[in-house]
Amino acid sequence: MSTEPTYPVAPDQQPQEQPPDPTIVTIGVVAVLLVVGWASIGKDNFAGVSDAALGWVLGNFGWLFVVAADFFLVLCVVIAFSRFGMIRLGRDDAEPEFTNLAWIAMMFSAGMGIGLMFYGVGEPLQHYVSPPPGSGAEGETLDAARTAMEYSFFHWTLTPWAIYGVAGLALAYAGFRKARSNRLSSAFVPLIGERRANGRPGKAIDLLAVFATVFGTATSLGLGTLQVAQGLHLTAGTPDSRTLDLIIIASLSAAFVASAFSGLHRGVKWLSTINILLAALLMTFVFVVGPTVYALDTIPASLGGYLSQLLPMASRTGAFTDPHWMGKWTVFYWAWWLSWAPFVGTFLARISHGRTIREFLIGVLLVPSGATMVWFSVMGGSAIRRDATGQAHLAERVDEGAEASLFGLLDSLPLGTLTSWVAMVLVMTYFVTSADSASLVMGSLTSRGALHPRTWLVILWGTLMASVAAVLLVAGGLTALQTATILVALPFALVMLALCWSLLTELREDPGAGPPRHALHGxxxxxxxxxxxxxxxxxxxxxxxxxxxxxxxxxxxxxxxxxxxxxxxxxxxxx
Known part of the structure; x- marks a missing residue:
């Protein structure tokens, strides 16, 4: 049993500096380098093995991703409205560290990123042209438009934020309520004990979290690279090639190193603020000059359709749906969100000290989801409307990839060249902040939970992430990125399910939850x-x-x- 105090000290009084864990750093770096070397030297062999592994995972464990994602969403709702919702993430008398407005603003920033820039127009447009199998809709019809928005909401709102919410809640509870270190393994003390959590089993859990974060973030960096390259090709006429992709990754990685050396507050803080402002300006521009009324109509109509179809969409597996489509969309998304869970969960935990569990879960589920719904309705809805009315021929460009869809929409609106450059700058700043923030998380995981890991370690992990993104792009482009994400996320899905068990075990014994209410009490x-x-x-x-x-x-x-x-x-x- 753990001898830790039940209630921790304030976050700023917890250990700030910890030396790197040589075992975790060595194993993690060597494993990532082996993957990078394999993909670089044996490109064909790497592609063949990864394709075979992907087919095996989708054929045998596609259902696991679906069931796990549904379980996380149900669990978040149940915990939020149960007696556990009264528990405070900190001492019983702790006050929230940030005001409600600041807390909401930071969660909003967590909900925006390269993924929304890449898929905000691309996914609705692709589902509009080729509706998901089993939906019964015909391409480029009103039914297809409705289905496209419903699936976009399904993939990007409540379910991913439930995955992040579970990870964030476990980390916040272990850190602020139980005064443990800032590591994922600290949340497993109720299951494996403090000694094992600090020993080899705990190191294995943290290593899986590191691998998941490396490949999940590398996928985002790869998507950002593809979109910047496509923007340069369409706007400046730069030939689109793998060489250009590598130049972009190298340039943005250098910017990330400069940001890391400048420190968290001067680097990530200011770039994150710029990201929010640019994204808000871009969306407002499309909303004003685009089909404004249609975008407003899309929000409630898509929300209602999404809620009514949530159960059928959430329970769909490869049994009655094309497994290839599931692997390309739903299973890939669930794997991507799982791989980002340690990264985003750490961020959400850090900003939520002093909040009750009910406040935390409701805020995490609703605030970023609401912002995402507005983004997809404005950006994706505008693209569908302009194509349906003949104002732009965006459906004809779907074959060019999701990365080209955003620039196709902006090009059909006034000031298309200017807004395309703004979009590219936005993607590039997201690249830098994503690499910076994820590297800080991995530095913390490999430094015994240090809140301020060594700068050289942060730069090392960021460089490795960029290298993984580069070799995967060269090895197979978007398909290789998706494959790697799914393969790495499979074992981490089991870790996340065990995390839920550990969290519930500890919540049941927390006196802050009040007396238990047994179903057979009456x-x-x-x-x-x-x-x-x-x-x-x-x-x-x-x-x-x-x-x-x-x-x-x-x-x-x-x-x-x-x-x-x-x-x-x-x-x-x-x-």
Whole structure:
């Protein structure tokens, strides 16, 4: 059993500096370098093995990703509205570290990123042209437009943020409520004990979190590279090639190193602020000059359709749907969100000190999801509307890839060249902040949970992530990125399910949750009353079996036992 204090000190009083863990750093770096070397030297062999592994995973474990994602969403809702929702992430008298407005603004920034830039127009447009199998919609119709928005909401709103919410809640509870270190393995103390959490099993858990973050973030960096390259090709006429992709990755990685050397507050903070402003300006521009009324109509219509179709979409597997489509879309997304869970979960945990679990989960589920719905409705909805009305021929460019869709929409609007450059700058700044933030998380995971890991270690992990993105792009482009994400996320899905078990085990014992409310509590009281009334009509029961029956019927609330008052308390009359 752990001997840690039940309630921790404030976040700023927790250990800030910890030396790197040589075991985790060495194994992690060597493993990533082996993958990079394999993909670089044996490109064909790497592609063949990864394709075979992907087919095996989708054929045998596609259902696991679907069931796990559904479980995380249900669990978040149940915990939020259960007695556990009253527990505070910190001392019982802790106050939120940030105001509600600042907290919401930071969660909003966490909900924006390269993925929304890449898929915000591309996914709705691709589903509009080629509706998901089993939807019954025909391409480029009103039904296809509705289905496209419903699936975009499904892939980007409640379910991914439930995955992030579970990870963030476990980390915040272990860190702020139990005063443990800032590592994923710290949340597993209830299952494996403190000694194992600090030993080899804990190191294995942290290594899986590092691998998931490396490949999940590398996927985002690869997507950003593809989109910047496509933007340069369409706007400046630069030939699109793998050489250009490598130049972009190298340039943005150099910017990330400069950001890392400048420090968290001067680097990530200012770039994150620029990201939010540029994204808001870009979306506002499309909203004003594009089909404004249609975008407003799209929000409630898509939300209603998404909620009504949530159960069918959430329960769809490869049994009655094309497994290839599932691997390209739903399973890939669930794997991507799982691989980002340590990264985003750490961020959400850090900003939520002093909040109740109910506040945390409701905020995490609704605030970023709401912002994402608005983004897809404005950007994706505008693209569909302009194509349907003949103002732009965006459907014809779907074959060019999702990375070209955003620039196709902007090119069909006024000031297309200017806004395309703004979009490219936005993607590039997201590249830098994603690499910077993810590197800080991996530096913390490999430094015994240090809040401020060594700069050289942060740069090392960022460089390795960029290298993984580069070799995967060269090895197979977007398909290779998706394949790697799914393969790495499979074992981490099991880690996340075990994390839920560990979290629930500890929440049940937390006094801040109040007394347990058993489902059979009322039935037990009824049996107790009937047995008590039957056997005490003529005084205290004399038969030993009746005495045992009465004790077993529920005299466990300080009222039962062989006391002189007849076991009922009061005046001993048994009434």
């Amino acid at each position: 039935l037990r009281d009824a049996v107790t009353a009937m047995v008590g009334e039957a056997v005490t009509q003529h005084g205290r029961p004399r038969h030993p079996r009746l005495q045992r029956l009465r004790r077993a019927a529920g005299m466990r609330r300080g009222e039962g036992g062989d006391r002189g008052d007849g076991g009922y308390g009061g005046d001993g009359s048994g009434q």
